[in-house]
Amino acid sequence: MDMKIRKSRVWWPTHLLSNKPQSFAFLYGWIVTSSSASIDIVVAFASVEDSHSSTPSDLQEILHETNGKMPVFLQDKCMLSMLGYCAADSSCNGQLDNQNDSTHGNFYGDLMDKYEKLSCGCQRTRERASIENNTWVKLVYNHEYIVGQVGWIPKLHHIHCDGQTLSNLDLHVIVYETPRFGGHHFSLGFQSSSELVKTPLKKPKWVEELHLKQSLLDLDTIILAINCATAAKSSFEGLVVPKRYTIRFVTFTWQLLAMSAASFSTLYYIILQFFHVLLSYGSQSYIYIVSERLFSNTWKNIQIRSCQILYWSIFLRNTGVRSESCVEYAEKAALQKHSVWSSVAVDVLLGNLVGTALLFHTESVYLWLSNFANDITNHLLRIGCVWLMGIPAGFKLNTELAGVLGLISLNVIQIWSTLWFFVGSSFIYFIKGLAMSGVIFGLTTLAALVVDMISLATIHVSTLHWLISLLYSQQIQAIAALWRLFRGQKWNPLRQRLDSYNYTVEQHIIGSLLFTPLLLLLPTTSAFYIFFTIMNRSISFICIFIEVTISIIHATPYTKIFLWLVRSRRFPCGVWFEIISCRTDYCDNDKIGSSLESMTDNTSGSRFSVLLSFLHSNSLNIRQIVWPHYRYIYSVVTRSYVALSAYGVLTGRRSAQNSSDADSFNDQNHLGTKSPWMMLIPYKEYWRLCYDAVLASKADCKCHLV
Secondary structure, three states, X not given: OOOOOOEEEEEEEHHHHHOOOOXXXXXXXXXXXEEOOEEEEEEEEEEOHHHOOOOOOOHHHHHHHHXXXXXXXXXXXXXXXXXXXXXXXXXXXXXXXXXXXXXOOOOHXXXXXXXXXXXXXXXXXXXXXOOOOOEEEEEEEXXXXXXXXXXXXXXXXXXXXXXXXXXXXXXXXXXXXXXXXXXXXXXXXXXXXXXXXXXXXXXXXXXXXXXXXXXXXXXXXXXXXXXXXXXXXXXXXXXXXXXXOOOHHXXXXXXXXXXXXXXXXXXXXXXXXXXXXHHHHXXXXXXXXXXXHHOHHHHHHHXXXXXXXXXXXXXXOOOOOHHHHOHHHHHHHHHHHHHHHHHHHHHXXXXXXXXXXXXXXXXXXXXXXXXXXXXXXXXXXXXXXXXXXXXXXXXXXXXXXXXXXXXXXXXXXXXXXXHHHHHHHHHHHHHHHHHHHHHHHOHHHHHHHHHHHHHHHOHHHHHHHHHHHHHHHHHHHHHHHHHHHHOOEEEEOOOOEEEEOOOOHHHHHHHHHHHHHHHHHHHHHHHHHXXXXXXXXXXXXXXXXXXXXXXXHHHOOHHHHHHHHHOHHHOEEEEEEEEEEEXXXXXXXXXXXXXXXXXXXXXXXXXXXEEEEEEEEEEOOHHHHHHHHHHHHXXXXXXXXXXXXXXXXXXXXXXXXXXXXXXXXXXXXXXXXXXXXXXXXXXXXXXXXXXXXXXHHHHHHHHHHO
């Protein structure tokens, strides 16, 4: 290390700031060397000697095992170690205050056997001498008034670094609140900001040069170390202090809860697997294929809900040691685990509310739907077709063609109305089944069944739209081809371009005879096409709106929203420093002691600045939390999608697929990422899987609360 250090930053936890210090305490944490001009000392926790003097394991093995539980990125940057010690009085200069303390016993009598003296008087354990980190820090407590109360602020006495002693460095003490699971943690920025901002294809030269320069502050490593402070302290104390036993009543309660949840889930598992096996045998039958086609949205939502119920134990199981090493990782893992069951719970709750309302008002809903269907059929479809057969909006249409198209449309509408008259009497049972599906599977399944029923009830409109759009598209293509004939051009489908072509006289005559009637009949065909396109588009927009609602219900992060309302600090976004005090001190090195005569970096009577600040974090707003989960919904409606839809409406070529826009929208969204069906395993094994998942949650809660 190049000995040009002029600045030091001490990251100090708040619990050491408010507690009255012991005569001395050993400090544990990380030393981060961001540059050759500064050093960062991240203090995780402090411990007095008698807390680990009687343990059979030596300090190096404990620190090595604790480091193994830290994130790999932090291990590559720096290692957890004993940083040094902090004395309660700056006048001790390495000499311990031999006051009578009954809690220490004969500790001071054995002090010389456990410590070795440095030239400056610092005490250092023999185990410490074998650790690779070659930096030793001495701090002293200094009480100051902070926001109306006394706080114990550390003051840098000196640092031993690679055999040299440094003092009178510019000191910046940053006080931080120790991150805890369920409380808060620190983060440098919005986790999805890199996805929202599109980087240019080529970066400017000054940006590349800026990245080549060495950073003055490795804030990523420091924030990660701060987030790992609680895990490091818990792991260290767990290796030193014997484990405490859990209260039997709490253990019995967790076991009872695990047995109940496992039994209830196993019952669901048996029922779902039974129906899955039963349907798999009839998957090749005609009835199964037709029902799957007609109720495709319902099948997808039922499969999603069934997979969520089957996989909940896997989602709830422990995510590994990585989530226990850092509060930030633990928060993300917990949000990911609880997002599934929270989505299911809210969906089922909404489904029960809507389903119960439908069960209590079944007859009213049935009468309203019947009247609405009659009004749409009589006052919109039939009157619209009759209006098109006359002189719509003052346009003179071809009477014969308008009569044929109108008569075909009226016959199809009448046939469908007759079928609906015979089936409508049993529609009340469908409403009850719709309500029960919402109660059992949730609101999304109920909404998906509504989409399928709308598509089925309006199949006559879709059929008429498909037939007329086919006629319209063929007529448009014929007119375009005849127009190219008159211009002496021909479409080349291989090269996708127009080539010159010499047509014969006979071809021009036949083209002229066909072009005139097709062009004159185009207004009549267009009028019917526009009418049924508006009807079909309206139905498709209603279905798409319901599908968007289903996707929003699936994608909404209910756990994040609830936690943000309760404690927004669990969603940090950036850090900022609150400056408390700033002063310049004068120090004469002769007063430090003759043991520091070896210092060469500082001259007698040097000045140094002392800065005190608090580390705070900003919080995400509700839009920043929710928007990343909704982006995929709005990403479907792109410019190309709108352009293709408009082109299809104008030409009629894609109109045959327009009736399934809701299905295509559904496939491109959340419902397209459904999980595969769980393979058939013995019910005892599934019960054990659910039981262990609940007990694993108990272990996670105990680990995070320590």
